[in-house]
Amino acid sequence: MANLKDLADHLGLSQATVSRALNDYSTVNATTKQRVLQAANHLNYRPNTSARRLATGRAGAYGIVLPKADNLLMDPHFVDFLSGLTTAFAAHDLDIVLTGAEGIQAYQRFANTGKVDGFILSSPKSDDPRIRLLSEMEVPFVVHGRCDVDLDYAFYDIRNRSAFRDATNLLLNLGHTRIGLLNGPSDAIFARDRLKGYTEALVTNDLIPDPTLVMHDMMTEEYGYRATGTLFAQPSPPTALLCASTLVALGATRRLRRDGLTVPEDVSIISHDDCLSSLKTENFSVPLSVTRAPIRDAGTEIAKLIIDLSRGAAIADIQKTVPVDLIVRASTCTAPQARS
Amino acid sequence: MANLKDLADHLGLSQATVSRALNDYSTVNATTKQRVLQAANHLNYRPNTSARRLATGRAGAYGIVLPKADNLLMDPHFVDFLSGLTTAFAAHDLDIVLTGAEGIQAYQRFANTGKVDGFILSSPKSDDPRIRLLSEMEVPFVVHGRCDVDLDYAFYDIRNRSAFRDATNLLLNLGHTRIGLLNGPSDAIFARDRLKGYTEALVTNDLIPDPTLVMHDMMTEEYGYRATGTLFAQPSPPTALLCASTLVALGATRRLRRDGLTVPEDVSIISHDDCLSSLKTENFSVPLSVTRAPIRDAGTEIAKLIIDLSRGAAIADIQKTVPVDLIVRASTCTAPQARS
DNA sequence: TTGTAAGCGTTATCAT
DNA sequence: ATGATAACGCTTACAA
Numbered sequence: 001m002a003n004l005k006d007l008a009d010h011l012g013l014s015q016a017t018v019s020r021a022l023n024d025y026s027t028v029n030a031t032t033k034q035r036v037l038q039a040a041n042h043l044n045y046r047p048n049t050s051a052r053r054l055a056t057g058r059a060g061a062y063g064i065v066l067p068k069a070d071n072l073l074m075d076p077h078f079v080d081f082l083s084g085l086t087t088a089f090a091a092h093d094l095d096i097v098l099t100g101a102e103g104i105q106a107y108q109r110f111a112n113t114g115k116v117d118g119f120i121l122s123s124p125k126s127d128d129p130r131i132r133l134l135s136e137m138e139v140p141f142v143v144h145g146r147c148d149v150d151l152d153y154a155f156y157d158i159r160n161r162s163a164f165r166d167a168t169n170l171l172l173n174l175g176h177t178r179i180g181l182l183n184g185p186s187d188a189i190f191a192r193d194r195l196k197g198y199t200e201a202l203v204t205n206d207l208i209p210d211p212t213l214v215m216h217d218m219m220t221e222e223y224g225y226r227a228t229g230t231l232f233a234q235p236s237p238p239t240a241l242l243c244a245s246t247l248v249a250l251g252a253t254r255r256l257r258r259d260g261l262t263v264p265e266d267v268s269i270i271s272h273d274d275c276l277s278s279l280k281t282e283n284f285s286v287p288l289s290v291t292r293a294p295i296r297d298a299g300t301e302i303a304k305l306i307i308d309l310s311r312g313a314a315i316a317d318i319q320k321t322v323p324v325d326l327i328v329r330a331s332t333c334t335a336p337q338a339r340s
Numbered sequence: 341m342a343n344l345k346d347l348a349d350h351l352g353l354s355q356a357t358v359s360r361a362l363n364d365y366s367t368v369n370a371t372t373k374q375r376v377l378q379a380a381n382h383l384n385y386r387p388n389t390s391a392r393r394l395a396t397g398r399a400g401a402y403g404i405v406l407p408k409a410d411n412l413l414m415d416p417h418f419v420d421f422l423s424g425l426t427t428a429f430a431a432h433d434l435d436i437v438l439t440g441a442e443g444i445q446a447y448q449r450f451a452n453t454g455k456v457d458g459f460i461l462s463s464p465k466s467d468d469p470r471i472r473l474l475s476e477m478e479v480p481f482v483v484h485g486r487c488d489v490d491l492d493y494a495f496y497d498i499r500n501r502s503a504f505r506d507a508t509n510l511l512l513n514l515g516h517t518r519i520g521l522l523n524g525p526s527d528a529i530f531a532r533d534r535l536k537g538y539t540e541a542l543v544t545n546d547l548i549p550d551p552t553l554v555m556h557d558m559m560t561e562e563y564g565y566r567a568t569g570t571l572f573a574q575p576s577p578p579t580a581l582l583c584a585s586t587l588v589a590l591g592a593t594r595r596l597r598r599d600g601l602t603v604p605e606d607v608s609i610i611s612h613d614d615c616l617s618s619l620k621t622e623n624f625s626v627p628l629s630v631t632r633a634p635i636r637d638a639g640t641e642i643a644k645l646i647i648d649l650s651r652g653a654a655i656a657d658i659q660k661t662v663p664v665d666l667i668v669r670a671s672t673c674t675a676p677q678a679r680s
Numbered sequence: 681t682t683g684t685a686a687g688c689g690t691t692a693t694c695a696t
Numbered sequence: 697a698t699g700a701t702a703a704c705g706c707t708t709a710c711a712a
Contacts, residue, residue: 001452003689014699019691029697046452050393051689054704059390061437066426076618079419086406086440095455096438097401100426112341112386114705115435220618221590225625247618250561250590257597258625278416278560278587285565285598343705354683359707369681391705394688454689684711693702 002043011039022047053114061095062306063116065106075219076247077274077295078122081144084299085120092307096120104129111139117310120144120302125187142306142318144298145190154309154318156302160190163291163324164197164242167270170289170326171240172205175338176268178213180231180238182224182248186216191244194272198242219244224251232259239335243271246279249288264333273327287329293322342383351379362387393454401435402646403456405446415559416587417614417635418462421484424639425460432647436460444469451479457650460484460642465527482646482658484638485530494649494658496642500530503631503664504537504582507610510629510666511580512545515678516608518553520571520578522564522588526556531584534612538582559584564591572599579675583611586619589628604673613667627669633662 008015013032020028021036039045053059085096097116099106107130110116118140121130124147131149134141143155164181171179181198184191195214202209212234215227224243228251231238243249249271253263261267263286273281273290281288305318348355353372360368361376379385393399425436437456439446447470450456458480461470464487471489474481483495504521511519521538524531535554542549552574555567564583568591571578583589589611593603601607603626613621613630621628645658 004691005689015690016692016700017698020698023691027697032697044448044452046449048394048689049453049455050390050399051704052691053390054388054394054706055689055691057704066423068427068430074419074423074617076416076419076616079414079416082438083406083414086438087408088440090408090440090442098422098426098436098438100428100430102430108384109386112384113389115389218618220620222620222623225623254625276416277414278558280560280562283562283565285594344707345705355706356684356708357682360682363707367681372681388705391688392707394690395705395707397688682712684709686709687707689704691703694700696697696699 002045003048004045007036007039007043007045010043011035057114059114059117060093061097061116062089063097063099063107063110063119064122065110065119066098066100068100068102075123076276077245080274080276080294080296081122081299083277084296084301085303086299088300088303092303094303094307104133107133107139108137111137118142118306120306124189126189126192140306140309142302142309144302145188146193146321147189152315154305154315156298156305156320156322157190158293158298158322158324160193160324161197161200163272163293163326164194165201166197166324166326167242167291168198168201169205170328170332171242171268171270172201172207174240174268174332175335176238176240177207177335178210178236178238179240179242180228181214181242182227182244182252183214183216183242184219184244191216194242194244213238219248221247221251221254224248225255226251228252228255229259232256232261238267239337240268240270240332243269246271246273246276246281246288246290249281249284250279253284253286264331266336268333268335269331270326272324282329284331286331289329289332290327292325292327297322342385343388344385347376347380347383347385350383351375397454399454399457400433401437401456402429403437403439403447403450403459404462405450405459406438406440408440408442415463416616417585420614420616420634420636421462421639423617424636424641425643426639428640428643432643434643434647444473447473447479448477451477458482458646460646464529466529466532480646480649482642482649484642485528486533486661487529492655494645494655496638496645496660496662497530498633498638498662498664500533500664501537501540503612503633503666504534505541506537506664506666507582507631508538508541509545510668510672511582511608511610512541512547514580514608514672515675516578516580517547517675518550518576518578519580519582520568521554521582522567522571522584522592523554523556524559524584531556534582534584553578559588561587561591561594564588565595566591568592568595569599572596572601578607579677580608580610580672583609586611586613586616586621586628586630589621589624590619593624593626604671606676608673608675609671610666612664622669624671626671629669629672630667632665632667637662 008018021033121143146157217223273292275294348358361373461483486497557563613632615634
């Protein structure tokens with residue numbers, strides 16, 4: 001491998017000049033710059049990343065720490081999120097470093113060793129200690145989702161609450177009064193927000209939320225299937241279902257079909273749709289009504305945000321919430337008792 | 341941040357001694373070693389990764405390049421694979437670097453800049469140029485799956501061919517003669533291997549493979565749904581289905597149910613099961629018969645393999661193929677025409 | 681057993 | 697516009 005010294009010797013220039021030419025400094029002569037660029041290309045020169053990092057103090061990479069617990073039941077959404085991140089980063093020659101290191105101190109170790117310039121945090125929990133730690137350390141980070149800590153931090157989030165409020169309202173307007181909520185894990189903030197939106201809509205419409213209609217768990221297909229079974233085994237089952245993800249909705253419809261219930265005649269369904277590339281809701285047997293927010297977009301946007309943040313943007317300018325579309329397809333209709 | 345110099349000054353030792361103590365050199369006095377370790381812990385010292393890399397020439401990370409094309413339709417299996425990789429790497433303090441860089445030269449650039457010590461290649465295509473390139477460059481890499489290049493390279497693969505041969509044989513023994521294959525993408529080696537196994541079983545049983553019974557595509561739920569529709573719209577539809585993944589099987593069963601066909605009475609199904617954490621086949625409405633090979637294991641095993649490889653193990657010792665279990669559950673039974 | 685000092689390959693600060 | 701040269705923080709001969 002040719003290094004800077006080789007290149008400089010080859011050109012009869014100093015390393016300094018070559019380095020400047022390569023890094024687009026204004027002070028370097030246009031002709032020599034051309035020469036350097038050509039020679040670099042010809043010798044297939046690639047600057048050594050470690051050396052550059054050591055000299056500049058920047059890593060050119062951002063970290064994602066996968067806690068072991070999450071690791072056991074990995075979220076299928078994560079891959080589409082990553083896809084968005086990597087494509088956006090590629091344009092800036094940035095990488096993402098994944099580590100399975102354990103616990104919160106992984107962040108400390110990772111930042112202190114200079115492996116990364118910052119972090120992307122996924123699925124924040126209530127009062128998430130990571131946010132406090134990274135804020136103290138003054139390491140740039142962007143949270144995918146909001147948190148309830150009273151600190152100022154950068155985040156990208158979708159409007160979960162209003163999305164689920166709107167979805168619930170739609171069902172209420174269709175005459176549904178008993179609406180099941182197949183929510184995400186109870187410790188996830190996004191699940192709490194969705195529950196808030198759901199509750200808000202009910203209360204505003206003078207209905208008393210029934211806790212037996214709300215389920216919480218990791219969003220697997222199986223969970224959708226089982227939870228639906230539980231809900232419909234009740235004395236007064238729901239006439240509509242709100243699902244936290246398409247996989248959950250898939251499990252729910254599977255169960256309904258097994259139990260001889262049809263969508264939407266017997267049960268209306270609205271699911272949140274992250275637009276997973278391998279599971280499209282428009283192609284469900286009964287095309288699904290959804291609250292739609294492509295999770296891939298979260299990846300691309302967060303990439304931009306953390307780049308801005310590292311360049312010194314104010315945190316207040318790196319707090320983005322995006323609306324969620326409510327798309328009505330065939331899985332929603334008037335409640336059975338409202339017909340006749 | 342405390343650095344080595346600070347630590348050495350603090351202890352009244354030379355940087356060399358401190359470094360040796362920290363890196364477990366045998367020549368260092370047991371007492372001083374204790375002192376150093378304590379002080380390091382106390383000052384929260386973390387060696388700078390870039391400096392260490394520059395000095396040692398090792399990166400402590402392995403790369404995965406996500407080509408843009410694959411990026412658009414990301415494979416849900418990838419996340420479980422990553423999960424296996426990161427957990428196994430964590431124990432060795434290794435990271436994985438993801439990049440969305442473009443094309444084959446991304447590998448060159450990546451290895452030459454010293455960002456990684458090697459690569460993990462996913463979904464090899466026929467005569468995959470990456471394998472040739474990396475072999476020439478003498479960069480350690482492990483392929484997830486085998487390839488048809490005539491080079492010696494490290495790989496981890498499941499026995500796709502025999503798995504699908506066995507599955508097909510099972511169906512043949514049950515009296516099925518028209519067996520549909522909902523295969524993966526036609527350019528993927530694993531899909532070719534599965535087709536080989538399927539064909540092999542048919543031919544061995546004196547049946548002529550019918551190309552109209554074989555479909556190829558990215559393994560989405562929708563594909564399972566559509567392809568099944570196509571297969572059963574034929575004049576003489578299959579009585580059994582072989583699916584390349586659980587998501588495909590999910591789509592297939594959805595379609596069958598819509599068309600009023602029951603599993604297994606009308607149609608038997610065997611699916612390949614990568615044991616995705618969010619989609620378990622034992623919980624299908626009709627528990628699915630499967631060829632079972634946890635993709636998470638591929639991650640953990642490949643992590644070990646590439647570590648061995650980097651430590652100088654012979655390539656011949658880093659070629660691992662693992663058998664696939666055939667698990668018979670409720671989705672398979674005798675062919676309709678074989679009954680009565 | 682420990683210390684000295686020369687790298688590792690860049691970038692950045694001076695001069696010139 | 698270019699060249700010396702000193703960092704950057706660590707590892708590792710070589711000495712002692």
